[in-house]
Amino acid sequence: xxxxxxxxxxxxxxxxxxxxxxxxxxxxxxxxxxxxxxxxxxxxxxxxxxxxxxxxxxxxxxxxxxxxxxxxxxxxxxxxxxxxxxxxxxxxxxxxxxxxxxxxxxxxxxxxxxxxxxxxxxxxxxxxxxxxxxxxxxxxxxxxxxxxxxxxxxxxxxxxxxxxxx
Amino acid sequence: xxxxxxxxxxxxxxxxxxxxxxxxxxxxxxxxxxxxxxxxxxxxxxxxxxxxxxxxxxxxxxxxxxxxxxxxxxxxxxxxxxxxxxxxxxxxxxxxxxxxxxxxxxxxxxxxxxxxxxxxxxxxxxxxxxxxxxxxxxxxxxxxxxxxxxxxxxxxxxxxxxxxxxxxxxxxxxxxxxxxxxxxxxxxxxxxxxxxxxxxxxxxxxxxxxxxxxxxxxxxxxxxxxxxxxxxxxxxxxxxxxxxxxxxxxxxxxxxxxxxxxxxxxxxxxxxxxxxxxxxxxxxxxxxxxx
Numbered sequence: 001x002x003x004x005x006x007x008x009x010x011x012x013x014x015x016x017x018x019x020x021x022x023x024x025x026x027x028x029x030x031x032x033x034x035x036x037x038x039x040x041x042x043x044x045x046x047x048x049x050x051x052x053x054x055x056x057x058x059x060x061x062x063x064x065x066x067x068x069x070x071x072x073x074x075x076x077x078x079x080x081x082x083x084x085x086x087x088x089x090x091x092x093x094x095x096x097x098x099x100x101x102x103x104x105x106x107x108x109x110x111x112x113x114x115x116x117x118x119x120x121x122x123x124x125x126x127x128x129x130x131x132x133x134x135x136x137x138x139x140x141x142x143x144x145x146x147x148x149x150x151x152x153x154x155x156x157x158x159x160x161x162x163x164x165x166x
Numbered sequence: 167x168x169x170x171x172x173x174x175x176x177x178x179x180x181x182x183x184x185x186x187x188x189x190x191x192x193x194x195x196x197x198x199x200x201x202x203x204x205x206x207x208x209x210x211x212x213x214x215x216x217x218x219x220x221x222x223x224x225x226x227x228x229x230x231x232x233x234x235x236x237x238x239x240x241x242x243x244x245x246x247x248x249x250x251x252x253x254x255x256x257x258x259x260x261x262x263x264x265x266x267x268x269x270x271x272x273x274x275x276x277x278x279x280x281x282x283x284x285x286x287x288x289x290x291x292x293x294x295x296x297x298x299x300x301x302x303x304x305x306x307x308x309x310x311x312x313x314x315x316x317x318x319x320x321x322x323x324x325x326x327x328x329x330x331x332x333x334x335x336x337x338x339x340x341x342x343x344x345x346x347x348x349x350x351x352x353x354x355x356x357x358x359x360x361x362x363x364x365x366x367x368x369x370x371x372x373x374x375x376x377x378x379x380x381x382x383x384x385x386x387x388x389x390x391x392x393x394x395x396x397x398x399x400x401x402x403x404x405x406x407x408x409x410x411x412x413x414x415x416x417x418x419x420x421x422x423x424x425x426x427x428x429x430x431x432x433x434x435x436x437x438x439x440x441x442x443x444x445x446x447x448x449x450x451x452x453x454x455x456x457x
Contacts, residue, residue, distance in 0.1 A: 123376045141212060144341065149206055165198060
């Protein structure tokens, strides 16, 4: 079982890096490429866990770092993998297994402090091209407009967005 | 924590994909919005990250609101007892004001210089004489300061084991500052409203760090005056500026709106800033720095 878990962890580490590695506000053509790559990966990762219910139902307690897993049965529990040094930094992944399937995977350690995250999150002047203008979806986080007063807030789009997340 | 494909029975909790924009990350994290009314504005704070719905984050956000209320007491031109109101009435000299007011006064001078006079903190008072009114800069500056402090608090909390990094967005009545500490999250998406129909979004800007500020007359009528003519500016319905810091995005948006028709050529001379201008016919012009 443990060997299988490690094999899965290898995959998970690769997924973590795929998710971590992206450029912000690059040219629109490369953005589209990245989005597609993430889309495919995300679907695959989701399907590996779709047979389970609430992750909190998974039995077993969190294993301490250093790759020991504790579990109540042979095929359920939480396992923490070894910290792996990658080109983006150190990645360590914890997975929750229930009935032999990964129900949850999360990085307990991911690249940071090596400048990579700051680089990704640095301010970048947006390219206000047609790709950006085409976005008419309601999937926005905030509205910038002429100042909304407290009195006008309840009728504002921002109010609707806030309500969804309160 | 980066959670990948975390099992969930709720389909809406699954990552969503929109290829039309600068989508990047996909991890789903808890998220929470906080709203309070300060300085006559709705202040919305959004936090996303593993502990976004926990008491530590709520406490950190409460401190942001507290700081903004304190600045409101200092800078309000509506509250007769505020130091700025006393300066306006001549009961106190600017030189005797507290360091935050002096800092704002200095920034206002810098803003006047950078905008070629299109921004000024000396506007006609009730008696028609120029009086110190830093309102046009204070809102963006106070929000930026409180925002930076919140980011720092979340960084400190995130250093604790198991807490994790958190992204933040603050909107103050339509002026927005964002920051991402995570690298697995999608860009924040800021919609720029249509000044002719405020229920519509003209375009949306993906941003991981930076600010978006819009100046226009759609919400409050004619409340902006051109310091050089003393009259409301003409030529644009709204000017939106995107830049690294809210204080300057806000000042440049006001100045672009005041400049009106020559706003595009002016804003193009400012490094690291982009702009979206809507003219009186509703025609959109986007300005990006060269390169």
